[in-house]
Amino acid sequence: MSDTITWGMMLRKLPTIAKAIPRVVKGMKVANVKDPTQPCGLGWSFEQATLRNPDGFALLQDEVLLTYTQVNQWANRIAHHLISQGIGKGDVVAVFIENRPELLVTILAVAKVGAISALLNTSQTRDTLAHSLNLVAPVAIIVGEELVLAFSAVRERVSIPATHTWFVADRDTFSYPGISPDRFVNLMMACADAPDDNPASSQQVFFDDTCFYIYTSGTTGLPKAGVFKHGRWMRSAASFGMIALDMQPQDVVYCTLPLYHATGLCVCWGSAISGASGFAIRRKFSASQFWNDVRKYQATTLGYVGELCRYLVDQPVSADDDKHGVTKMIGNGLRPGAWREFKTRFGVSHICELYAASDGNIGFTNILNFDNTIGFSLMSWELVAYDHDSGAPIRNAKGLMSKVAKGGQGLLLAKIDDKAPLDGYTDPQKTEKVVLHDVFAKGDRYFNTGDLLRNIGFGHAQFVDRLGDTYRWKGENVSTTEVENILLKHPNICEAVAYGVEIRNTNGRAGMAAITPAESLATLDFSELLSFARQQMPAYAVPLFLRVKVKMETTGTFKYQKTRLKDEAFDPGKTGDDPIYAWLPGTQTYVQVTGEVLADIHAGKYRY
Missing domain, CATH: 3.30.300.30 (ANL, C-terminal domain)
Known part of the structure; x- marks a missing residue:
């Protein structure tokens, strides 16, 4: 098919490959933390970025412009307060705030404590919200003013003490903490006088410690809580930010994606932190204001999903469409039909399409900037034949699975080993359901992604569709x-x-x-x-x-x-x-x- 990658195409990429090799080697070293006693993860990475670019902007939204030093000290004050209230390593803190700086500062503070942020989907209400909370048994919750009504409706169904039910006003709380309603503790007011130095706890977070719970839909009909560890944070931030995008302090990522999802939180924000770059966010995506925001924040990099790109392509053509500083973008779901049109109309030279699942153990990245591909993965993967009705992989007469030929589409399986461990879900039974045993040889284990991909050559793949429920x-x-x-x-x-x-x-x-x-x-x-x-x-x-x-x-x-x-x-x-x-x-x-x-x-x- 036309998107197949040939020897000629690869040869033309040799200068790009040669230029990328040093940062790939450096990135892989940063990404693959092996020493169980080496501090790492979100909090540690942000502290390193602060040392590298203390006065550069870290978070930007509307008129709020915060430097790395300001954000780091703000998160430190919250972290010290949480510790003073008995929150410790491994405790679960539910976070329920819409896209704004307070959400990211709060998540950063929880990570510095060594606690785990349960990242609630801000669209959830009623039974689904109560289920998501009770699934992870949080010892505390931090609620944005904009979501107080949704939380209050399920509050009596969740065992969280009032002393650990924190409130964050819906305003610029870096300047003024606002007033909290009854039965809530105003977090920003409570931490105002706390120390702003890095807490000792951020040096006690290691690669196998859990950073977040990210919720994903499951066939049971209610969300599952996927485990996202600090070691995976390091792999994600370095792989996308350092290796794929070569982020630098002068870069700014503009992201309108929801930050309770891994693409926005881990890929986009992780890439920015990796480069000690700026991270500009918006409460909710706006097609009409998108490029105005890009110019306002002097963004160089975009975070996207395919639907977002289609909305932008559907906007009326403007003479200013390519008048911006964006040279690269990272995300997933951009369909071949819109790929070239987006690239040419808006003048973005590198579309770094990726594939990853918040509950999986594999990622693909379009480092070499081919069109219409999710790129390649350094991890071990295979595409296998599957049953079109059930979506289940087919086993042959020997009880093993059959690989599809190059150019064919098949069910993506990712090998589970020391290089690519599967963190899975909070429920071990849910994790076991996505693990396949004895796939190509006795004793091997693979993660069933439930997704269809096509092999287009030289280790590159195209996303085709999702299977399952x-x-x-x-x-x-x-x-x-x-x-x-x-x-x-x-x-x-x-x-x-x-x-x-x-x-x-x-x-x-x-x-x-x-x-x-x-x-x-x-x-x-x-x-x-x-x-x-x-x-x-x-x-x-x-x-x-x-x-x-x-x-x-x-x-x-x-x-x-x-x-x-x-x-x-x-x-x-x-x-x-x-x-x-x-x-x-x-x-x-x-x-x-x-x-x-x-x-x-x-x-x-x-x-x-």
Whole structure:
């Protein structure tokens, strides 16, 4: 296929490879901490960056511009206060703050203590939020003013003492701590007089200590807490910041991604810390203000997901599109169809597409700047044949798995060994479910990523799709089981099957659900149903399409036939007597999909 990498293409990259070798060697040395007594991780790395660039800007948002020294001392004050309140190494501190400097300073402080930040998804509410908290048994929580209502709704379901329920005002608290509500302790006020020197605890954090819990959707329908250790932080920050991007103190990363996810927090912020570079953030992504922000912060590097890039490409063309200082960008999910257009229109010379999973043990990076690839990985990996219905890898007559040929697509498996350990989840049983044994030889172990990749040569791969019971939309992983469970709470729905479907010229898969009414189609009020879904689940998880079925077909083992449902998607010409309904952008109800509506969706009339 056209994206296959040839010998000629590799030869043309020799000057790039030669130039990169010194920093690759240095980066690999920094990334691969072996000594169990060597201090490392987030807190230690930030302290090293502060020594390297004390007066350079570390965090930038709106009018708030903080240097490395200011951020480091601020985090130190919080860390000393947490220690004085009995928070110690290995304790879990839940963090529930939207994208702003206070979120990162708080996470940094917790890391310096040696405690573990449970990074709550700020879209979570009700049962999902209570589950996420109770899953990790936090001894404390730090809540932003903007999320107090969401936390208060589940507060009685979580065992956290009021003395360890800290509040952070929704303002520039570096200048003024604000006023906290009843039953909350104002964190910034409480730590104002604490020492601002580096706590001794930051020298007692080692590569095998846990830094964060990052939540990921699971097939159980509720989030799982992935373990992210400080050693992995070092590998991530050095691999992306030093080896892939060659970040320097004069660089500034602009990131609008949610910082409770690994791409924003570990890849983007880690890259900035690795280079002692600036990190500019925004509360929520804005396509219309994106390039104005880039110019305002004098950004040189962008953090992205594919959906973000598509929104920018969809903006009206401007003479200023390439008038900025950005030369490189790092992220994932940029589709081949938008790759070249983005690169040429906005004048970004290096798209460092990556592949990584917060709960996995492998990463790919497009260091050599080829188009349409996630790059290569220094870790051991294979693509294997899989069952298209179940998504499970296929074993041959010998009980082993079969590798796919170059150019073919297969299920990505990553070898688990000393070079690439699997940290897994807080629940060992959940971890064991993603480990495959005796894959190519007796005794070997591999992590099942659940993702389809294509081998395009010279160790490079292309991302194809996700398997299993999650799909990706708006840069978020959506659990089909969670969507199904919420829909089944509706009194007029007795069966629900959720899945992802493709809409032309969009990234990821949009949510769709096949539903069976409890009584009849006439009992469904589609405006009320949409309102119910929007109240109960995050915006990105609300199904954009509904298929109403009198009876749900199942397999011989009583599993829903999701493969067929996905294939027929929202085309009424393929769904027989089952009517299809769509939530069109800007409307407040689901409308029936006719041939005309379908044609308008395919033609891009509606901007999803």
